[in-house]
Amino acid sequence: MxxxxxxxxPALTELFDHMSRFVPVSAEDKQVLTDLVEVRSVRKKxxxxxxxxxxxxxxxxxxxxLRMYFIKDNGLEHTLQFALENWWITDxxxxxxxxxxxxxxxxxxxxxxxxxxxTNMDILSGQVPQxxxxxxxxxxxxxxxSLFRMQYFFELSVESRYEQFNRRxxxxxxxxxxxxxxxxxxxxxxxxxxxxSKKRAGARKKLG
Amino acid sequence: MxxxxxxxxPALTELFDHMSRFVPVSAEDKQVLTDLVEVRSVRKKxxxxxxxxxxxxxxxxxxxxLRMYFIKDNGLEHTLQFALENWWITDxxxxxxxxxxxxxxxxxxxxxxxxxxxTNMDILSGQVPQxxxxxxxxxxxxxxxSLFRMQYFFELSVESRYEQFNRRxxxxxxxxxxxxxxxxxxxxxxxxxxxxSKKRAGARKKLG
DNA sequence: GAAAAAACTTAATCCCGGTTAAGAAATGAT
DNA sequence: ATCATTTCTTAACCGGGATTAAGTTTTTTC
Numbered sequence: 001m002x003x004x005x006x007x008x009x010p011a012l013t014e015l016f017d018h019m020s021r022f023v024p025v026s027a028e029d030k031q032v033l034t035d036l037v038e039v040r041s042v043r044k045k046x047x048x049x050x051x052x053x054x055x056x057x058x059x060x061x062x063x064x065x066l067r068m069y070f071i072k073d074n075g076l077e078h079t080l081q082f083a084l085e086n087w088w089i090t091d092x093x094x095x096x097x098x099x100x101x102x103x104x105x106x107x108x109x110x111x112x113x114x115x116x117x118x119t120n121m122d123i124l125s126g127q128v129p130q131x132x133x134x135x136x137x138x139x140x141x142x143x144x145x146s147l148f149r150m151q152y153f154f155e156l157s158v159e160s161r162y163e164q165f166n167r168r169x170x171x172x173x174x175x176x177x178x179x180x181x182x183x184x185x186x187x188x189x190x191x192x193x194x195x196x197s198k199k200r201a202g203a204r205k206k207l208g
Numbered sequence: 209m210x211x212x213x214x215x216x217x218p219a220l221t222e223l224f225d226h227m228s229r230f231v232p233v234s235a236e237d238k239q240v241l242t243d244l245v246e247v248r249s250v251r252k253k254x255x256x257x258x259x260x261x262x263x264x265x266x267x268x269x270x271x272x273x274l275r276m277y278f279i280k281d282n283g284l285e286h287t288l289q290f291a292l293e294n295w296w297i298t299d300x301x302x303x304x305x306x307x308x309x310x311x312x313x314x315x316x317x318x319x320x321x322x323x324x325x326x327t328n329m330d331i332l333s334g335q336v337p338q339x340x341x342x343x344x345x346x347x348x349x350x351x352x353x354s355l356f357r358m359q360y361f362f363e364l365s366v367e368s369r370y371e372q373f374n375r376r377x378x379x380x381x382x383x384x385x386x387x388x389x390x391x392x393x394x395x396x397x398x399x400x401x402x403x404x405s406k407k408r409a410g411a412r413k414k415l416g
Numbered sequence: 417g418a419a420a421a422a423a424c425t426t427a428a429t430c431c432c433g434g435t436t437a438a439g440a441a442a443t444g445a446t
Numbered sequence: 447a448t449c450a451t452t453t454c455t456t457a458a459c460c461g462g463g464a465t466t467a468a469g470t471t472t473t474t475t476c
Binding site for chain 1: 278280281286288289299300301304333337340341343344345347348349350351352354355356357358359361362363394
């Protein structure tokens with residue numbers, strides 16, 4: 001069995017590293033965790049969850065990018081969350097209440113994820129107190145981030161929302177299609193296009 | 209000491225009842241909890257937290273109603289969260305990172321709250337695993353609720369947001385001033401006034 | 417119960433961002 | 447390399463909701 005050790009363990013290094021930022025993680029903890037999760041790769045645009053289904057797992061992104069979105073009656077998509085490397089993503093509403101979701105969970109880029117099912121999440125957090133704490137802290141952070149985003153919607157115009165986001169996450173803006181960013185920030189692709197062309201005009205003027 | 213027992217314990221019944229809905233709570237757990245929190249009453253409009261301060265506690269509402277809000281440059285208030293009976297409320301961003309908040313935490317009605325400081329929250333969740341789990345589940349729920357609200361903002365007009373909210377929480381709408389509701393739903397008091405008068409006109413027509 | 421403060425209403429005006437539509441550019445598939 | 451799909455752009459038009467301002471009603475306070 002020691003034979004497989006170097007093969008299995010490295011698959012979860014990102015997760016262990018991330019956990020270590022919040023709680024102490026022992027070797028036993030790692031072993032228990034390893035036994036209860038699986039790693040899986042997701043192709044670009046592949047869906048891990050679609051409306052009508054029940055969400056059974058929480059996903060930790062090792063590599064790539066996932067998003068959770070829904071489609072309005074007018075056909076526009078709105079992304080509620082993105083998950084880059086080292087983020088967890090799931091639909092808690094569906095996961096906790098075992099009710100059908102109305103969300104899509106999709107890979108924006110080819111991704112590697114750690115899958116932790118609801119069942120194993122409960123087992124794990126019972127057996128490993130540090131995992132429970134880790135999950136609590138993550139959830140509290142996610143909640144705080146969500147309220148912060150809410151505040152942005154209340155107080156900023158569409159244009160400054162884009163500017164702020166661009167300033168804070170310039171590399172991320174490059175990674176995703178513009179229409180997804182527009183939907184995430186709460187407006188239409190056309191408006192984003194308008195903003196960008198205005199910016200370009202401003203930049204040209206500056207240069208001379 | 210048994211002398212004080214009936215006096216101290218009843219103060220936390222609401223909290224224990226609420227916890228029991230999520231996790232099993234033993235008598236010892238209750239005792240530990242009792243030793244680490246305090247109950248305090250808050251006058252109407254009193255602030256438990258103001259911008260610039262660091263948030264040191266998480267508050268459980270036994271009775272009454274709290275809200276967390278901020279003020280925009282144009283002077284309008286936006287409530288990010290209300291907390292009715294059996295809800296927890298805090299600014300996690302400030303609490304976890306020990307950074308100054310930009311929020312007000314205020315009693316909308318005279319309230320009784322259970323105060324759990326950050327320090328005691330850490331002690332408690334270390335000593336009482338069930339408390340840790342309870343707090344995790346609460347945080348996950350709050351996060352889910354926040355995303356759900358976000359979805360409402362994306363897909364519904366101002367008017368239907370009001371209708372939906374009114375349909376879901378009719379008794380709560382009666383409890384708070386209209387301008388707070390407007391701010392919570394993301395618009396101005398004037399717009400809410402217009403909607404309501406339109407509704408009244410519709411109702412009159414129906415009656416004949 | 418009178419005065420002050422807080423909350424709500426009404427209406428006119430304005431502007432940000434949505435909608436529509438058609439074309440251009442970039443990306444992906446075979 | 448070519449065709450198809452996806453993504454982005456541009457521009458004209460429109461409308462929901464913000465802003466402003468003044469007046470009314472309700473609640474609080476002493």
